[in-house]
Amino acid sequence: MASLRISQVGVRGVVGRGGITARHVLDFGAAFATFLATEGPVVIARDPRASGLMLREGLVAALLAAGRDVIDLGIASTPVIQHTIRQRQAAGGVSISASHNAAEWNALKFFGPLGTYLTTAEADELLDIYHLRRFYAAPWNKLGRVEMDNSAIDRYLDELSEVFHFDRLRQFRVVVDCSNGTSSRILRRLNERFGFSLILINAAMDGRFAHEPSTSARVVGLQLAPLVQPLSADAGFLFDADSDRVAFATELGEPASEELILPMLSDYLLPRSEGKIVLTNLSTTSLNEEVASWHGGKVVRVPVGRNAAIDALNAHRPEQIALAGEGTGAVMMPQFRFVYDGIATMLTLLEKSAAREQPLSQLVAALPGYSMLKGEVPLNRHRIPQLLELLATSFGEVSINRQDGLRVDLPSGRWGDNAWFHVRVSQTEPFVRVITEARGAAPQDLFDEVMETTRAHA
Amino acid sequence: MTKREHLLKIGVSGIRGVVGEFLTPALACAFAQAFGTYTGRGRVILGRDTRSSGPMLEHAVTCGLLSAGCDVVQVGVLPTPTIQMYVAATGALGGIALTASHNPPEYNALKLFNEQGQFFNHYERGELIDLFHQGEFTDAGNFELGTISQEYSTPARMHFERVLKCVNRDRIRQRNFHAAIDAVNGAGSILTPHFLEHELGCRLEAISVDPTQPFPREAEPTPQSLGDLKELMKHTGAEIGFAQDPDGDRLAVAKPDGTLLDNDEVLALVVDAVLSRMPGNVVVNLTTSSVIDEVAAWHGCKVFRSAVGEANVVERMLAHSAVIGGEGSNGGIIFPTVHYCRDSYTGMAFLLDRMAETGLGITELAARLPKFHRASTKVGFQHGRLAGIIQATEARFPEARADRTDGLKLIFPDGAWLHVRGSNTEPLMRLSVESREAERTQMLLKAGTDILGS
Numbered sequence: 001m002a003s004l005r006i007s008q009v010g011v012r013g014v015v016g017r018g019g020i021t022a023r024h025v026l027d028f029g030a031a032f033a034t035f036l037a038t039e040g041p042v043v044i045a046r047d048p049r050a051s052g053l054m055l056r057e058g059l060v061a062a063l064l065a066a067g068r069d070v071i072d073l074g075i076a077s078t079p080v081i082q083h084t085i086r087q088r089q090a091a092g093g094v095s096i097s098a099s100h101n102a103a104e105w106n107a108l109k110f111f112g113p114l115g116t117y118l119t120t121a122e123a124d125e126l127l128d129i130y131h132l133r134r135f136y137a138a139p140w141n142k143l144g145r146v147e148m149d150n151s152a153i154d155r156y157l158d159e160l161s162e163v164f165h166f167d168r169l170r171q172f173r174v175v176v177d178c179s180n181g182t183s184s185r186i187l188r189r190l191n192e193r194f195g196f197s198l199i200l201i202n203a204a205m206d207g208r209f210a211h212e213p214s215t216s217a218r219v220v221g222l223q224l225a226p227l228v229q230p231l232s233a234d235a236g237f238l239f240d241a242d243s244d245r246v247a248f249a250t251e252l253g254e255p256a257s258e259e260l261i262l263p264m265l266s267d268y269l270l271p272r273s274e275g276k277i278v279l280t281n282l283s284t285t286s287l288n289e290e291v292a293s294w295h296g297g298k299v300v301r302v303p304v305g306r307n308a309a310i311d312a313l314n315a316h317r318p319e320q321i322a323l324a325g326e327g328t329g330a331v332m333m334p335q336f337r338f339v340y341d342g343i344a345t346m347l348t349l350l351e352k353s354a355a356r357e358q359p360l361s362q363l364v365a366a367l368p369g370y371s372m373l374k375g376e377v378p379l380n381r382h383r384i385p386q387l388l389e390l391l392a393t394s395f396g397e398v399s400i401n402r403q404d405g406l407r408v409d410l411p412s413g414r415w416g417d418n419a420w421f422h423v424r425v426s427q428t429e430p431f432v433r434v435i436t437e438a439r440g441a442a443p444q445d446l447f448d449e450v451m452e453t454t455r456a457h458a
Numbered sequence: 459m460t461k462r463e464h465l466l467k468i469g470v471s472g473i474r475g476v477v478g479e480f481l482t483p484a485l486a487c488a489f490a491q492a493f494g495t496y497t498g499r500g501r502v503i504l505g506r507d508t509r510s511s512g513p514m515l516e517h518a519v520t521c522g523l524l525s526a527g528c529d530v531v532q533v534g535v536l537p538t539p540t541i542q543m544y545v546a547a548t549g550a551l552g553g554i555a556l557t558a559s560h561n562p563p564e565y566n567a568l569k570l571f572n573e574q575g576q577f578f579n580h581y582e583r584g585e586l587i588d589l590f591h592q593g594e595f596t597d598a599g600n601f602e603l604g605t606i607s608q609e610y611s612t613p614a615r616m617h618f619e620r621v622l623k624c625v626n627r628d629r630i631r632q633r634n635f636h637a638a639i640d641a642v643n644g645a646g647s648i649l650t651p652h653f654l655e656h657e658l659g660c661r662l663e664a665i666s667v668d669p670t671q672p673f674p675r676e677a678e679p680t681p682q683s684l685g686d687l688k689e690l691m692k693h694t695g696a697e698i699g700f701a702q703d704p705d706g707d708r709l710a711v712a713k714p715d716g717t718l719l720d721n722d723e724v725l726a727l728v729v730d731a732v733l734s735r736m737p738g739n740v741v742v743n744l745t746t747s748s749v750i751d752e753v754a755a756w757h758g759c760k761v762f763r764s765a766v767g768e769a770n771v772v773e774r775m776l777a778h779s780a781v782i783g784g785e786g787s788n789g790g791i792i793f794p795t796v797h798y799c800r801d802s803y804t805g806m807a808f809l810l811d812r813m814a815e816t817g818l819g820i821t822e823l824a825a826r827l828p829k830f831h832r833a834s835t836k837v838g839f840q841h842g843r844l845a846g847i848i849q850a851t852e853a854r855f856p857e858a859r860a861d862r863t864d865g866l867k868l869i870f871p872d873g874a875w876l877h878v879r880g881s882n883t884e885p886l887m888r889l890s891v892e893s894r895e896a897e898r899t900q901m902l903l904k905a906g907t908d909i910l911g912s
Binding site: 015016021022023025027030049050051054055058062064065103135137139140143144207 | 524
């Protein structure tokens with residue numbers, strides 16, 4: 001795997017030679033300061049990775065040199081940064097976190113004055129400034145200053161407490177796997193200030209990770225799920241390092257697919273929401289459409305990636321949207337101003353459980369079963385246009401979406417109900433990704449056929 | 459010819475420049491990473507003066523040192539001598555002071571120290587600059603990255619303890635001297651008043667001791683820049699006045715009438731004080747007054763000369779096991795018992811101790827020194843002209859003995875001398891002359907200036 005990637009998402013890589021170096025950090029910090037259009041400070045925070053200090057020092061130096069004041073939240077989650085940008089009327093923010101990647105990785109993620117991810121056009125501009133290397137330098141007597149803000153997490157929890165009925169939620173006995181990330185600090189505070197009884201594991205923030213901080217059913221199964229029943233817990237939740245994603249296990253200690261989180265929340269929020277649009281990408285489960293149809297909702301699918309999601313949000317009025325999310329356990333809700341927030345997602349799931357008076361296992365069981373098969377094929381021949389054209393025309397009368405590779409939704413029949421496949425080139429690795437899904441049993445034949453065609457062309 | 463301005467200089471003396479477009483965080487970070495690559499993994503001490511660009515550069519340099527796998531010990535705002543001493547005292551691999559010393563506030567620089575807390579010598583500087591240009595830095599991976607710690611109070615305490623052990627503190631305190639200080643709002647702003655008032659028992663008149671404010675005067679303490687101190691002296695009747703530069707290595711001393719002692723006189727008084735209790739070799743730079751030779755002769759001690767620059771003086775001091783040294787030209791006193799660095803605190807303590815010991819005022823002490831007439835000037839020039847100027851100067855004075863250690867120093871049979879050299883840090887040519895008679899000094903200055911102007 002490539003150990004450095006500079007793209008619209010920012011800079012991400014393994015820290016050290018061949019990956020992220022101090023130079024990348026300083027140049028990206030300078031580019032971001034040059035890019036920012038509005039006056040005001042820049043909010044930053046980091047996850048507990050050991051390399052976070054080095055990245056912070058470089059980033060702060062670059063921002064100060066460009067005349068930007070810096071509000072440093074220390075170790076805090078990406079959602080806390082995003083909330084603070086708005087609260088402190090900042091010009092933007094930077095999160096120092098490689099979220100779900102392993103401990104030796106790190107990354108810079110950039111946010112605009114509304115606390116949201118950059119749009120595709122903005123991300124392009126930032127990248128151009130980075131490559132152009134003509135960074136703005138403030139005069140020597142107009143450099144910025146650093147302010148440590150240690151109350152940002154409390155203000156964030158205050159905002160959560162205004163949206164959720166904490167008195168109903170604190171009764172839950174929940175085990176949380178913090179993945180040695182930022183959720184440890186936030187949830188400990190939730191216990192202290194609001195009397196929650198969350199049992200935290202992997203809560204040390206010393207830069208070492210007990211396991212890869214990835215929000216998947218597989219990782220939930222490693223350490224968290226086996227603890228749920230012995231601890232008589234109502235649920236187990238697992239966060240990635242910067243706490244914007246979440247995964248869970250039911251009270252029976254069964255890991256749930258991360259794909260279920262968005263439909264479970266739609267099912268709860270659509271009836272309560274003025275907006276009827278569920279925004280997601282082309283790779284997520286069709287269960288989203290089925291659940292939306294129960295409540296008069298509509299699923300809008302966009303290309304994979306956070307910039308595309310922000311582009312789509314900007315193309316709608318906020319009140320049209322019920323919620324938006326990925327299949328990774330990252331969900332954003334309008335009441336939190338469209339911030340991917342794992343902790344808010346956890347609280348919403350618990351609220352649904354309280355409102356329905358059903359444990360999580362029953363909420364999961366109430367959803368129709370879908371089966372997904374995923375594969376990847378290394379890029380060799382690069383005959384991607386031919387591949388997509390062939391796949392688009394090989395399955396008869398189908399519904400086609402070409403926004404990001406090719407998504408084909410198939411009519412009921414030979415391939416089962418609600419069957420579809422999505423074939424796209426990865427943004428992060430040299431692979432073609434293949435996803436197939438159907439209602440009920442796994443569409444093995446469909447998967448095999450698409451994979452075979454892909455292997456012949458990729 | 460366009461005016462040559464040194465807005466940025468990367469060379470054997472480190473990296474120095476105008477902050478903004480020239481001295482950028484990326485450059486400071488890369489240089490620090492080269493430094494950390496040179497020292498290897500271990501502790502590096504990082505401090506700074508009060509310049510507004512200090513915090514920004516502190517972050518950039520910390521980033522570079524961490525990337526090289528060093529552990530960074532931040533000591534905050536401290537005088538350069540304090541930082542140097544702390545490097546040596548704590549077994550660190552090296553140190554960096556963020557200060558452009560006496561340069562104007564828009565400048566900043568990285569001063570680099572080796573594990574002895576001394577300026578990098580010629581060879582070390584060469585190796586480091588090669589590393590910097592090669593760009594093959596250590597890029598530590600996640601678990602090899604160093605940590606940051608802070609140590610704000612210990613270094614100054616250690617520094618003062620060392621200085622105070624070398625003087626008779628009680629007799630100074632008993633005198634309850636009425637003293638004045640102008641710290642230029644620099645690194646000495648908090649520490650120097652503490653030192654004079656609480657450690658040495660002075661009644662203190664202090665100006666420019668707010669480290670949060672910009673420099674209120676030219677950073678270099680000169681008769682032209684110290685008008686406020688002069689007024690303060692006259693107004694309050696203080697017995698002695700001190701002025702520091704922003705990083706507290708240089709010292710200027712004012713008499714009760716507000717006029718300044720010549721820096722050579724200050725050094726001579728300290729040399730006298732040191733040699734009177736521990737005779738030994740003395741090292742000063744070539745452009746320092748012959749008053750040092752006479753004072754050393756009082757004690758039967760020898761004086762050795764070095765090229766201009768603290769690192770050069772220290773190198774010669776080490777070679778000759780000197781007990782005291784310095785640079786009269788710029789107010790630098792180097793007393794190895796405390797540390798091999800220019801230290802204004804050593805100067806202040808010895809002068810007050812000498813006053814307490816003799817019962818004399820600073821004016822009377824200075825009056826006892828043999829009288830020399832010095833003059834100096836500087837002209838902007840292109841370095842390519844130096845050779846021609848040196849040759850013309852030597853041809854003009856065939857009767858003089860030549861010393862070519864640093865530019866050209868001509869020493870006349872009557873002891874008068876003329877020294878012409880190119881500045882290490884600026885596109886300047888410096889000319890200094892000295893003799894026992896005012897007229898002869900003026901004659902030498904005019905002759906030298908004529909050659910420079912031709």
